[in-house]
Amino acid sequence: MLAQLAVMALNRWGKSLASFTSTDLDDRILQRTTPHVSRLLVTTGVYLAIRSLPLHEKLIVISSGALYIVLVIIVFNLIYHAFDELLQWYIAGRQHDKDALISRNMIPIAEKITMLFLMGTALIVILKHFNYDIFSLVTALGIGSLAIGMAAKDTLAHMISGFTLMLxxxxxxxxxxxxxxxxxxxxxxxxxxxxxxxxxxxxxxxxxxxxxxxxxxxxQAFPDARAKGRVNIGVAYGSDVERVKALLAATALEVEEVLRDPAPEAYFVTFGDSALNMSLFFWVEEYSRLFGTIDKVNTLIIRRFAENGIEIPFPTRTVIMEPLAKRHEEADMQGASE
Structure with missing residues (x-):
């Protein structure tokens, strides 16, 4: 009954106090931890009642010891849920912030580390209550951890690297x-x-x-999701370079995915063996659209070149064949002159 009254008072006064703050963090923590507070009050009441009842001493020791363990578990469970709610609130408010200290990817590892730390602390508190030698236990755990670490050093290296990547x-x-x-x-x-x-x-x-x-x-997602596309193309010697550059830039602007700012740019890059080599550069909003956009730009360039009479030459090579007898005759004349 007292626990129910305390929970009702906590809900009423706690929510009233939480309404004065500018964030909903206290409301969320209050809602998350209220059931644990109720259990804590009930268990505390039972613990105090057993300690005050005229029972057999051995029964009191066993019962109060068991209830003390339950109390410690409830307290540390309450702390864990409050911290977890704080973590969730922090991530929810900074999910679009690239410079946030903790990313959403780190929530599982942060929760596990917190759980292990609280479990270890709770175990130490319980053992100390029952007068166990904590120093000997910690020493034994340290030696065991060293042996495990040496046996699984590669796995530990991967885990440390994973934690580094998350940070x-x-x-x-x-x-x-x-x-x-x-x-x-x-x-x-x-x-x-x-x-x-x-x-x-x-x-x-x-x-x-x-x-x-x-x-x-x-x-490719840093510093933002924009991506730069490049199309290399050769035109025949004798083509109007300025006209080709203007046509390439205008053709790129016909594609919906190509950004207007920064605008597409075309450059005359090199003199090739059989063509004047040009390069067209443009930007798209998302890197995932780059391949499809390049396909559209290439297809449209071929169409516009055909409409404007601009030739895309094939690589050509000229081979001059001379009769073998003529070559022998020239070689003999050269030898005689020497």
Missing amino acids: DQPFRIGDRIQLSGGQVGDVAGIGLRSTRIKTLDNQLLIIPNSDLCNTMLIN
Whole structure:
């Protein structure tokens, strides 16, 4: 009864106090932790009642010890849920902030680390209550951890690298990256041991995190999602270069996906063996649309060149064939003159 009254008072006064703040964090924490507060009050009442009842001493010790363990579990569970709500609130308010201290990818690892820390602290509190030697236990755990670490050093290296990737954030889930080996794909997941990348061929690359930490890569989503397209094309010698450049830029603007700002630009790059080599540059809003946009631009260039009489020459090579007898005669004349 007292616990129910306390919870009712907490809901009433707590919500009244929370309404004066500018954020909903306190409301969320209050809603998340109220059931645990109710359990805490009930268990505390039972614990105090048993300690005050005229029962057998051994029964009191066993019962109060068990209830103390339950109390510690409830308290640390309450702390965990309050911290988890704080973490969720922080991420929700900064999900579009690239410079946020903690990204959404780190929520699972942060929750696990918090859970392990609270479990370890709760265990130490309980053991200390029952007069166990904490120092000996910590020493034994340290030696065991050292042995496990030596046996699983590669796995630990991958896990540390995974934690580093989550903190440094060279890429995020959904970003398109290009590896040093030339593979291109979208980041599908970042785990403690490995990172999964879905290639453009719909294959899944699973790469150990330590390898990713020690390699160069290109993140096409940074600093923003825009991507630059390039089309190389050759026109016949004798073509009006300025006219071709203007036509290329105008043709690119006919494609809806090509951005107007920055505007497309065409350049006369080199003199080729059989053509004047031109390059057209343009931007698209999303890197995922780049291949399709290049296809549209190429198709439209062929059409506009045909309409304007601009020739795209084939590579040609001229071979002069001379009779073998003539070559022998020239060689004999050269030898006689020497």
